[in-house]
Amino acid sequence: MRGIRRNPGHSRMTDVAARAGVSLATVSRALRGSPEVSAETRSRVLEAATSLSYVVSPAASRLASGRTATVGVVVPFITRWFFAEVVAGLEKGLHQAGMDVLLYNLGDADGRSRFFDRMPLRRRVDAVVILSLALDGCELDLVTGLGVPVVCVGMQVPGCSSVGIDDIDAARRAVRHLIELGHERIGMLRGAVEPNLGFTVPLDRHEGYLAAMAEAGLDTAGLTASTPWGPDGGAHAMTELLALPQPPTAVFAESDEMAIGALRTLRRAGLRVPEQMSVIGFDDHDMADLLDLTTVWQGVHQQGATAAEMVLSGLAHPDAPPRRVLLPTRLIVRQTTAPPRISARPSLNVPA
Amino acid sequence: MRGIRRNPGHSRMTDVAARAGVSLATVSRALRGSPEVSAETRSRVLEAATSLSYVVSPAASRLASGRTATVGVVVPFITRWFFAEVVAGLEKGLHQAGMDVLLYNLGDADGRSRFFDRMPLRRRVDAVVILSLALDGCELDLVTGLGVPVVCVGMQVPGCSSVGIDDIDAARRAVRHLIELGHERIGMLRGAVEPNLGFTVPLDRHEGYLAAMAEAGLDTAGLTASTPWGPDGGAHAMTELLALPQPPTAVFAESDEMAIGALRTLRRAGLRVPEQMSVIGFDDHDMADLLDLTTVWQGVHQQGATAAEMVLSGLAHPDAPPRRVLLPTRLIVRQTTAPPRISARPSLNVPA
DNA sequence: GTGAAAGCGCTAACAC
DNA sequence: GTGTTAGCGCTTTCAC
Numbered sequence: 001m002r003g004i005r006r007n008p009g010h011s012r013m014t015d016v017a018a019r020a021g022v023s024l025a026t027v028s029r030a031l032r033g034s035p036e037v038s039a040e041t042r043s044r045v046l047e048a049a050t051s052l053s054y055v056v057s058p059a060a061s062r063l064a065s066g067r068t069a070t071v072g073v074v075v076p077f078i079t080r081w082f083f084a085e086v087v088a089g090l091e092k093g094l095h096q097a098g099m100d101v102l103l104y105n106l107g108d109a110d111g112r113s114r115f116f117d118r119m120p121l122r123r124r125v126d127a128v129v130i131l132s133l134a135l136d137g138c139e140l141d142l143v144t145g146l147g148v149p150v151v152c153v154g155m156q157v158p159g160c161s162s163v164g165i166d167d168i169d170a171a172r173r174a175v176r177h178l179i180e181l182g183h184e185r186i187g188m189l190r191g192a193v194e195p196n197l198g199f200t201v202p203l204d205r206h207e208g209y210l211a212a213m214a215e216a217g218l219d220t221a222g223l224t225a226s227t228p229w230g231p232d233g234g235a236h237a238m239t240e241l242l243a244l245p246q247p248p249t250a251v252f253a254e255s256d257e258m259a260i261g262a263l264r265t266l267r268r269a270g271l272r273v274p275e276q277m278s279v280i281g282f283d284d285h286d287m288a289d290l291l292d293l294t295t296v297w298q299g300v301h302q303q304g305a306t307a308a309e310m311v312l313s314g315l316a317h318p319d320a321p322p323r324r325v326l327l328p329t330r331l332i333v334r335q336t337t338a339p340p341r342i343s344a345r346p347s348l349n350v351p352a
Numbered sequence: 353m354r355g356i357r358r359n360p361g362h363s364r365m366t367d368v369a370a371r372a373g374v375s376l377a378t379v380s381r382a383l384r385g386s387p388e389v390s391a392e393t394r395s396r397v398l399e400a401a402t403s404l405s406y407v408v409s410p411a412a413s414r415l416a417s418g419r420t421a422t423v424g425v426v427v428p429f430i431t432r433w434f435f436a437e438v439v440a441g442l443e444k445g446l447h448q449a450g451m452d453v454l455l456y457n458l459g460d461a462d463g464r465s466r467f468f469d470r471m472p473l474r475r476r477v478d479a480v481v482i483l484s485l486a487l488d489g490c491e492l493d494l495v496t497g498l499g500v501p502v503v504c505v506g507m508q509v510p511g512c513s514s515v516g517i518d519d520i521d522a523a524r525r526a527v528r529h530l531i532e533l534g535h536e537r538i539g540m541l542r543g544a545v546e547p548n549l550g551f552t553v554p555l556d557r558h559e560g561y562l563a564a565m566a567e568a569g570l571d572t573a574g575l576t577a578s579t580p581w582g583p584d585g586g587a588h589a590m591t592e593l594l595a596l597p598q599p600p601t602a603v604f605a606e607s608d609e610m611a612i613g614a615l616r617t618l619r620r621a622g623l624r625v626p627e628q629m630s631v632i633g634f635d636d637h638d639m640a641d642l643l644d645l646t647t648v649w650q651g652v653h654q655q656g657a658t659a660a661e662m663v664l665s666g667l668a669h670p671d672a673p674p675r676r677v678l679l680p681t682r683l684i685v686r687q688t689t690a691p692p693r694i695s696a697r698p699s700l701n702v703p704a
Numbered sequence: 705g706t707g708a709a710a711g712c713g714c715t716a717a718c719a720c
Numbered sequence: 721g722t723g724t725t726a727g728c729g730c731t732t733t734c735a736c
Binding site (some may be wrong): 366381384408409411412413416454661 | 730731
């Protein structure tokens with residue numbers, strides 16, 4: 001026999017059609033909920049399908065319709081709390097709509113270039129969601145070249161919908177909190193753009209820090225420590241700032257993970273928080289509450305849910321203009337921030 | 353015109369064939385690296401494909417071959433550090449082999465039953481990886497009914513390959529560490545099987561705890577506090593144990609997250625760790641190092657990598673018997689465990 | 705080593 | 721409202 005051997009176990013649409021006593025086309029329509037089918041026919045079809053435990057072949061359906069009912073989710077680091085939380089929100093919204101989720105975790109600069117070299121999304125998704133990756137021109141072309149809607153979380157791309165928060169404003173409010181407590185020497189622990197994934201978050205949060213300081217007429221020279229992102233980075237950055245001839249009395253960490261690292265450094269240095277050093281983080285990480293860390297909350301899960309919703313509406317209304325949603329943030333004051341013990345100026349005195 | 357409108361932009365295999373001056377079949381063979389194609393022909397085909405920026409249509413390929421080159425990954429909570437880390441390992445290994453990863457995050461008991469009701473994996477994956485879910489008989493049937501290889505991480509299913517650690521043994525060693533330090537009243541903080549996802553980890557680690565205590569002839573009555581999994585659970589469990597007429601001098605937490613919650617309770621209660629209470633966790637969570645938490649390390653990422661490898665070999669050798677891999681664990685002693693300040697027994701005497 | 709052709713299992717015109 | 725039928729773009733058998 002020529003051609004191809006028939007597939008295993010599964011019953012096919014023809015089987016359902018035969019069993020229900022209708023044509024193939026009617027089964028297809030009934031199963032996909034087309035309004036052209038009479039209620040009576042539909043229920044006969046459904047019954048036949050159930051009794052045969054029939055499931056449509058996604059491959060055949062995709063080939064014939066051109067739709068994949070799949071969305072690609074591209075995430076820099078699935079292991080970071082923030083991203084995992086966004087992915088959870090996305091996954092839920094997408095699966096509820098019957099979409100499949102293809103996960104691509106870049107991991108590092110290497111993984112990133114492998115991804116863009118192969119562009120494994122081509123011809124296999126109806127839409128793409130990208131998290132927090134500032135794309136260069138070339139990458140942008142590759143993504144838009146997919147010819148499907150693109151939704152961004154925590155970043156923007158011309159012509160694409162996006163969700164996020166106002167990082168600059170939120171950072172400014174965090175730093176203002178320290179200023180209002182009376183701090184004047186305020187440092188920032190900043191995550192360097194390590195594997196060069198081009199996050200914009202560090203830039204924006206630093207900008208917010210500078211803005212708040214400038215508004216208050218405070219000096220920032222030498223008070224920003226840039227280290228690799230993450231707890232260890234935060235620990236090192238804190239060490240750097242402590243080594244300053246005149247250390248800050250408070251620090252703003254780009255993320256809670258960095259703040260947590262800073263707390264360790266302070267603990268090991270024997271400095272009491274908040275008495276001798278105030279620390280404020282950003283994100284309201286799971287652990288922030290446990291460590292009594294003052295921070296800035298953002299609705300992370302909801303960013304994922306919103307992105308899912310944007311994907312669905314982008315698919316439903318391909319010609320609708322892109323949307324840009326900014327979700328609110330909120331200062332959460334806990335136990336790691338307090339007024340400086342002694343005014344920061346002239347006679348700062350911190351026992352070693 | 354009848355039938356279906358042709359798809360957008362993409363060039364098809366026929367285009368490549370025409371350009372390379374060979375037949376459709378030869379293009380298909382060349383592109384998939386069949387050895388039947390001469391080197392010279394292959395390079396002509398590759399060149400033609402590149403110049404047309406051709407990519408095979410996964411849908412067509414799947415329909416014709418019956419293979420999806422996709423694996424479904426089913427995870428209880430992608431937002432938990434452990435699972436995210438395993439998924440990262442899996443994703444990397446699978447993508448390197450050219451497989452797509454479909455992510456299913458159950459999230460809670462509701463999500464779990466929705467998943468098993470719809471069984472969205474049917475006809476769309478070549479293999480399934482399931483993390484830490486003890487499946488009931490019905491679920492098991494649904495999964496094996498997929499007719500594809502199943503790989504388990506952190507649990508077992510008859511007839512399927514699995515990776516994991518020896519939770520009982522690792523827990524026993526953790527508790528022995530406390531015993532060797534001289535502790536006699538040792539509590540356990542146990543995560544209740546909250547949304548009833550049927551994890552076996554809590555059972556095994558508790559069993560290890562009981563075993564170590566029994567070996568040493570120590571009493572465990574009333575010393576296990578079961579609360580919902582997670583930091584808050586750990587915090588509550590610790591509170592419970594502190595309220596005991598005779599509280600323990602050390603606690604073994606089922607996971608680092610629970611240990612971290614316990615640390616907060618202790619901090620708030622003004623108890624010093626490890627002087628007044630020793631705490632040991634499990635997992636070597638990212639945060640463990642930051643909090644100087646003594647714990648049990650396991651190679652989480654590697655469990656994912658091993659599972660990926662099992663998927664690939666299961667696909668390559670469908671008749672090979674299932675494998676069971678137990679990865680090693682290691683006690684990591686940090687700053688949260690020490691000898692009890694006052695001996696629990698009459699006159700064992702360890703200087704504070 | 706290469707080509708011809710028969711499907712894979714659906715969807716979507718189009719006709720009635 | 722329902723049936724007919726022409727593809728969707730590949731993979732694989734068989735023949736040479």
